Amino acid sequence: MKKAILILLLLVSSVAVALSCGGIADMGGTNDVTGAYLRVHIRADSNEPAAQAVKYKVRDAVVEYLTPTVSGATTKEKAIQLIGSKLEGIERVAERVLEENGFSYGAKASLRREEFPTRVYESVTLEAGVYDALILELGTGKGDNWWCVVYPPLCFTAGNANVVYKSKIAEIIRSFFGQ
Secondary structure: OHHHHHHHHHHHHHHHHHHHHHOOOOOOOOOOHHHHOEEEEEEOOOOOHHHHHHHHHHHHHHHHHHHHHHOOOOOHHHHHHHHHOOHHHHHHHHHHHHHHOOOOOOEEEEEEEEEEOOEEEOOEEEOOEEEEEEEEEEOOOOOOEEEEEEEOOOOOOHHHOOOOOOOHHHHHHHHHOOO
16 A cells, blocks of 8 residues: 555656646746756856966856845746846956956856756756856857856855755655655
8 A cells, every 4th residue: 555655656746846847937948857947157268277267256256246136036037037137247247357357358148048968066967958047258258167056056055055955755755654
């Protein structure tokens, strides 16, 4: 009896997950797990050491600038809306850091859908696919990038708190079997 209930619970949970992934309204209407994430990519002007070093300074300033805004976003759609209202501010922050470090090229921030390869961030793996993303191009944007996830927040958390993902399904199963 417990096995039948467990199988039914897993089946219902799988259907619920599939429906929630397909039901996410995002910039492009994606139907898979990529639709649950809003990524951020900061692309350096080049792979020259100085361009790569300033990319990380820009990253720090942009994360500091955006964290108070997006850390309270409860949905990806809200995070997109909040970031969309800050694109000019993101560019100003990036350009200030570039100028302070002797770089005359500018920065361009945009929200768009792009194809990305599989990436691993700590314990989270993002499969290859098309994702909504905040793209910040420094100068030509042809250098290596720094990336993270804005929503759900992996790098934009108030107080740099560690993000812990919990499986609601696993919790239900453990409670069902008294573990």
